[in-house]
Amino acid sequence: MELAITTTEKLKSKPDDAGLGFGTIFTDYMFNMDYAPDKGWHSPRIEPYASIEMDPATMYLHYGQGVFEGLKAYRTESGRIQLFRPQENLKRLNRSCRRLCIPEVDEAFALDAMKQLIATEKDWVPGAPETSLYIRPTIIAMDPFLGVRASHTYRFFIILSPVGAYYPEGFNPIKILVASDYVRAVRGGVGEAKTPGNYAASLLAGEHAHEAGYTQVLWLDGVERKYLEEVGSMNIFFVIDDEIITPELNGSILPGITRNSVIALAEKWQDKICEKKISIDELMGAHASGKLQEVFGAGTAAVISPVGEIKYGDKVITIGGGEVGPVAKKYYNAITDIQYGQAEDHMGWIEPVA
Numbered sequence: 001m002e003l004a005i006t007t008t009e010k011l012k013s014k015p016d017d018a019g020l021g022f023g024t025i026f027t028d029y030m031f032n033m034d035y036a037p038d039k040g041w042h043s044p045r046i047e048p049y050a051s052i053e054m055d056p057a058t059m060y061l062h063y064g065q066g067v068f069e070g071l072k073a074y075r076t077e078s079g080r081i082q083l084f085r086p087q088e089n090l091k092r093l094n095r096s097c098r099r100l101c102i103p104e105v106d107e108a109f110a111l112d113a114m115k116q117l118i119a120t121e122k123d124w125v126p127g128a129p130e131t132s133l134y135i136r137p138t139i140i141a142m143d144p145f146l147g148v149r150a151s152h153t154y155r156f157f158i159i160l161s162p163v164g165a166y167y168p169e170g171f172n173p174i175k176i177l178v179a180s181d182y183v184r185a186v187r188g189g190v191g192e193a194k195t196p197g198n199y200a201a202s203l204l205a206g207e208h209a210h211e212a213g214y215t216q217v218l219w220l221d222g223v224e225r226k227y228l229e230e231v232g233s234m235n236i237f238f239v240i241d242d243e244i245i246t247p248e249l250n251g252s253i254l255p256g257i258t259r260n261s262v263i264a265l266a267e268k269w270q271d272k273i274c275e276k277k278i279s280i281d282e283l284m285g286a287h288a289s290g291k292l293q294e295v296f297g298a299g300t301a302a303v304i305s306p307v308g309e310i311k312y313g314d315k316v317i318t319i320g321g322g323e324v325g326p327v328a329k330k331y332y333n334a335i336t337d338i339q340y341g342q343a344e345d346h347m348g349w350i351e352p353v354a
């Protein structure tokens with residue numbers, strides 16, 4: 001398939017790297033491609049960033065049949081631009097597509113299109129420490145139809161947004177609240193797919209946590225409401241008695257690429273690591289016996305997010321004296337050093353762009 005390119009003279013002014021936040025500024029160009037049953041995925045193109053015109057009956061708007069991904073492009077000290085494990089994001093995009101009855105995309109073609117878009121926009125990749133260009137590939141159902149069935153037509157687009165450091169004031173532990181009234185996902189549902197409904201489902205519990213002075217929600221499983229699953233929109237890790245533990249993938253947890261990277265590094269370094277079911281009672285018990293050393297979240301946005309306090313019912317526990325633990329620090333440094341080209345990519349995780 002030939003990638004068509006339409007250019008524009010009307011370019012936006014670029015923001016200052018120092019004041020960048022998250023998700024508010026978008027670059028000059030985007031990637032678009034359409035799907036129709038008789039043509040398959042067709043008309044791939046890079047064109048000026050613009051609104052998508054939609055019929056008010058567009059199925060995505062009514063039934064949420066859509067999937068997305070989130071990854072970043074990093075600028076190294078020498079000015080190279082590189083991606084971190086983008087093939088894994090495209091594999092997950094296709095897994096999400098299968099769950100949401102959306103036709104899969106050709107992963108090699110999508111990676112190439114993504115790289116061409118980023119190369120076109122390379123001047124938008126910020127260079128200040130810990131900044132990056134966030135990449136949001138998305139597929140939405142486009143049929144104008146109000147019956148409940150899978151759409152016949154789709155739009156795949158990729159937009160880019162320069163983003164700031166996740167920890168502008170330093171790497172500080174967060175406080176999290178165990179959700180007691182709500183669950184994020186259930187086995188057999190769509191929790192392991194990256195689909196908008198999961199995020200809509202998480203908002204109310206998030207608001208309650210904020211009102212109570214907590215940053216994120218610690219999600220329990222949707223069946224027994226007993227086993228730990230995720231924190232906010234990150235995977236979760238615990239260090240108990242010198243062993244790193246993360247909940248095993250069970251159908252309702254999103255299989256994070258950062259999660260997978262922590263596991264792969266632990267295996268390489270022969271750190272004790274285990275994927276298993278772990279309940280909130282076991283966690284509270286480990287804290288009571290003095291064995292809970294660290295808790296941290298893992299995801300693309302923050303990489304590693306240390307947890308300093310957990311509230312469960314009326315019990316509040318403090319972890320590691322509210323300080324960042326050595327395990328969180330070690331994995332944060334190892335992953336970000338690879339992403340920003342400050343360490344050798346001994347895992348084969350880097351995909352160069354330009």
Ligand SMILES: Cc1ncc(COP(=O)(O)O)c(C=O)c1O
Nearest residue numbers: 233234235254256257258299300
């Ligand atoms: C619900 C949820 N869990 C976990 C993650 C972490 O995944 P990753 O490490 O691939 O960013 C994300 C972010 O994508 C997420 O939205």
